[in-house]
Amino acid sequence: MSVIKPLSGAQAVAEAMRQINPDVVVAYPITPQTPVVEYFAQFVANGLVDTETIPVESEHSAMSATVGASAAGARAMCATSSQGLALMWEVVAAVPGLRLPIVMPIVNRALSAPINIHCDHSDTMGATTIGWIQIFSENAQEAYENMFLALRLAEHKDVLIPAMVMQDGFIISHGVENVKILDDDVVKKFVGERNPDRFLLDVKNPYTIGPLALPDYYFEIKRQQEEAMENAKKIYLEVGEDLSKLTGNKYPYFEEYRIEDAAAVIIVLASAAGTAKDAIDEMRVDGKKVGLLKPKLFRPFPYKEIRDAVKNIPVIGVLDRSISFGSYAPLYTEIRNSLFELENKPKLQSYIFGLGGKDIFKNDIKQIFEELLSGKVNPEEQKYIGLRG
Amino acid sequence: MATLQEIVSKQVPLAPGHRMCSGCSIPVIVNTIIAASDKPVIIANATGCLEVASTIYPFTAWKVPWMHLTFENAAAVAAGIETAYKAFKKRGKMKDDVNIIAFGGDGGTYDIGFQALSGALERGHKFLYVVYDNEGYMNTGNQRSGATPFGADTTTVPAGTMSIGKTQWRKNIVEICAAHRIPYAAQATAHNTLDLFNKAKKAFAADGPSFIAALQPCTTNWKYDTALTMAYSKLAVETNFWPLYEVENGKVHINYKPKERKPIEEFLKGQGRFRHLFKPENRHVIEEMQKMIDEEWERLLKLEESQVQI
Amino acid sequence: MADKKGWHDLMRGADLPPATSLEYKTGSWRSMRPVFDASNCIHCMICVAYCPDMAIPITKSEEGVVGKGGRLYKGAVRLETNFDYCKGCGICAQECPTKCITMIREEEAVEASTK
Missing domain, CATH: 3.40.50.920 (Rossmann fold)
Structure with missing residues (x-):
């Protein structure tokens, strides 16, 4: 069963996040991503999710807190655009190396200067080389479904790298279209629970995450990360097939x-x-x-x-x-x-x-x-x- | 009150084999603080001496769950861990209680990490933030920070024929943190183990964020003999350069008042970073420093006496 | 590099199990060695608390150990310095209230032990 709802792209992604009901969502507003975190915050305020939210003071802290929560074992998300992605870039670049499966919806917006709030892809195209899975969405429907695809893909045991789910700022994020929304239970079953093999809150099994690696090991560790990216390509299609059974849509590479x-x-x-x-x-x-x-x-x-x-x-x-x-x-x-x-x-x-x-x-x-x-x-x-x- | 015997009998979080400098007091601060936790701890560590020297791959000195992300965000990482902990508790995924601690150096706290720290304090996450304060960017060889004292020679603001070194006093990080209306903020040192332990106890018991600034004499860049770390730590207190005090719910309590405060020269002498101050033409700098220290001490006494909320 | 693992065999994401630094013996840094005179020790634990390298082991002694003044000291008592890790900073000797620790040059210690 599914229902058709008139939703903006931002709402559709927030709706996906409601259905995922992550442990932690970190929010910092930036046009045109703002409605994503606003809609989600309202879901929290109305008790539609029991996610813990952190309304941080900057995007740098947004990604940092998301990483902290994810390393602690939580399913953690945040969302951003443009300057926000640029500000958090240092931390964004560190996430794949830590092998944390964070999913981040991105509402694409042009980068300064000149400052501009409207759509282009200069923000995420600046982050193509650092090890995030990147999935582009044509419309609100795709943005909604790609959230589930990205989550299962990122959290797959052979992948464990983060993923960005992109939609075009204003054109999609603020334009309303009919979106087919899956049943909550169907989504819940599809995304399951994050089940990390090690996490900081597992205090009986302590470990170190984020050490200093010098020339004798850095290269080897980065090679592992590339392996994860290669796996992601295969597993994208597998997860897509599973999702297809629920939505009836296809998830090819293109x-x-x-x-x-x-x-x-x-x-x-x-x-x-x-x-x-x-x-x-x-x-x-x-x-x-x-x-x-x-x-x-x-x-x-x-x-x-x-x-x-x-x-x-x-x-x-x-x-x-x-x-x-x-x-x-x-x-x-x-x-x-x-x-x-x-x-x-x-x-x-x-x-x-x-x-x-x-x-x-x-x-x-x-x-x-x-x-x-x-x-x-x-x-x-x-x-x-x-x-x- | 715990005794030194009891404190050293606790399980320490750090294993030997770390590569902090010979005579470095950071491990002493870390061990003492964590000894005060009666719950398992989870550590978020900013980039800096402690992080680098304790986790050179494939070696880690940490026996407890530990994470490093980047330089300026230990407080934000700790906020994320604390929020995950709350979510797990709420969702019945976790039974154990934990204490969450962020460690940063003064660069990662006073300077680049200040915004993340302020944000985390303002939001009220229940965690302890500890700055091990060696008064500069010591991991990278003595560059000036917001914690560097007046008159100190650093590589980015060196002393020279036209320079006395740093011309600004350090930020008052404890009062700044207390001004966020957090329940507990304190200033401590490496050498006063009981004082540091008791402060950590209070910090862990606080219902909200807590903050401890622990002075950590740096043998390498303050430039003194490795054996003298605790001696300089004591002199910092005996000269009122680094008073031991705490701010509980906004109210100041001074933990130790020297019977007769020693002149600041006693702390300065023997430290390479202050050597230039002993030239005759720089006498005035020491005098000015003494004046500032005495004025700050008077101000602190008034804050304690009046019990005006910071 | 022969003993170093290849990329297939490392833990994911540079994660590490706890306390692997025990394999890294910082004792080789030492140029000065603390010589501990147990007969003059009061087991006050100052050196233990101040040791930056966790190189002064302690044990709990019910029967007590003989220390300064021939007295028996019970409870937490210190043992000989762990020279695998002691970096020879000399804080213990500097801070010892009974001066039962003295620093000697490492070469002297090595010579003494080989005689």
Whole structure:
């Protein structure tokens, strides 16, 4: 059984957290994540969950307290955006090394400067190399379901690394859509209880977590962390299959939308994929063979699987909602890397769009497709959508 | 009242084989404080001498549950542990009672960790925060901190022909913590074991956050003979440089009043970090220091006498 | 590096079981050695409380041990310094109220023991 509720993306994630009923939730507000912690705080205030919350004084302390709670043995969560992620970055970077399965919803927002509260992916793209699982969500429904997927994945005994569940700031976090909500009991059974093999509150079995490791051991310990990331890729699909039985939805590494016979494909993350689908449907009516590939799992990145999926596509446009200054854009980089082994590579074009919340419209997508279909692409050139000259 | 025999007979949390400097008093502070806990303890440790020297992988000196995360967040980590403990208690996942302790050096407390400490005190987590105060960033070789005393030579504010070293007095961390209206805050030392033990007892019994600042003479960077650690700890108290006092529910109680306070020179002499003060042209610095110490002591006496709440 | 474990064999996340530092003998740092004269000890426990290296073991003695003035000292009594860990800082000798600990150069101690 499930019910349909009109929810914003922020509400949907808070609803998932209500159903998970973590031991500890650490809250510090930042636009546009604020409604996530507000809705959750209201659940606590109304007794809908018996989670202990810590309303901390900064994001640095938010992640620090979450880590303390998680190391103590609790299922612990916090949520953030942009500057908040930047402020807690030092601690965020330490979590995978400690092998703590913290799940953190992220509401993507542009990084300062200039200060801006709207969506782009520059916040989480700055945290792709440190060992967090990263799952992007197109809409509130995906954000809701990805929370359960991320939790089971992070806490899996062969994984035990943290996970971020992303949704686009304002576009998704504050936009209301119908979301299919699972029964509380179904979620409770799916997520179970965290069952750590060692934890600080187990005072009869003391251990040390977070020692100093010098050149003789640091490298070895980081190699273990990479193993966990490799395992996460496999187990993502297993957990996804389990979740699929409850939701009826699929949890592949990426969604393929009308790409089987496509002459041109756009690859884009998150909410812009929805816009692209509309554009594709309309262009298909006009006989244009266009399609979409939307990565869901960004870390670990499914290079081989993407290569196999797009190897026969003549031309691909990769749309990034952030710039990696002085290098190829983050998603474009990954797609280029995915294609390296192919002898006959698809043609590629990199586009930057939507920084600081600038809208991307269906017509922008259509124009990109027309450009791709014309074959006039240059893999060395980074193009900008909707930018005034 | 516990005796020294009773205190040393308690199980110590630290095993030998740690790599704190010869003559370092941090382990003494840690052992004495934890001896005062009649419950199992869980430790959150800020980056610093204690953390580094007690856990060089694959060696850890800790016999008790211990965690290090980063430099400036021991209080926030402890808050997370304490909240997990509350959640486990509420959900029936745990029966044992525990005491949660955060240890930080003065850099991790007065300076970079100050915000996390203030936040944790304000929220009222039940934990003990201990600063082992060696008056500078000693793990990295004597850099200035907010706890470094007036006139001290550090590598970031060195003494020189145009410099007396640090020109500011240290933060009064005990009163700052007490001003959060926490039930217990105290100033203690490494050498006065009974005083430190009793303060830790009161701290653990407090219904809310508690704070202890323990002076920890640093043989390496105060630059004195390793045997003299406890001697300098005593001199800090006998000169009123570091009075032993506590603030219970906002009210000051001085635990020890020297019958005749010694001149500050007695604490300064023999310490390499103050050697430059004994040059004739720097006499005025010692005089100024003496004046400040005496004024602070008078102020403390008034606080005790008036019982005005901090 | 031969005796060091490879990455497959280390505990996850650099976690460590308790008190592995016992395997790290800091006694090798010592340049001065405390020589303990049990006949002059009053077992006050000051040296034990002040030892930064937990290198002065104690035991509980019901029958008592002979110390200063030929007296029997019962309860917590100190034993010989544990030279596996003593770093030779000299705090014990400095603070001993009966001066029953003296510091000698480590080489002298080694010479004396090999004679």
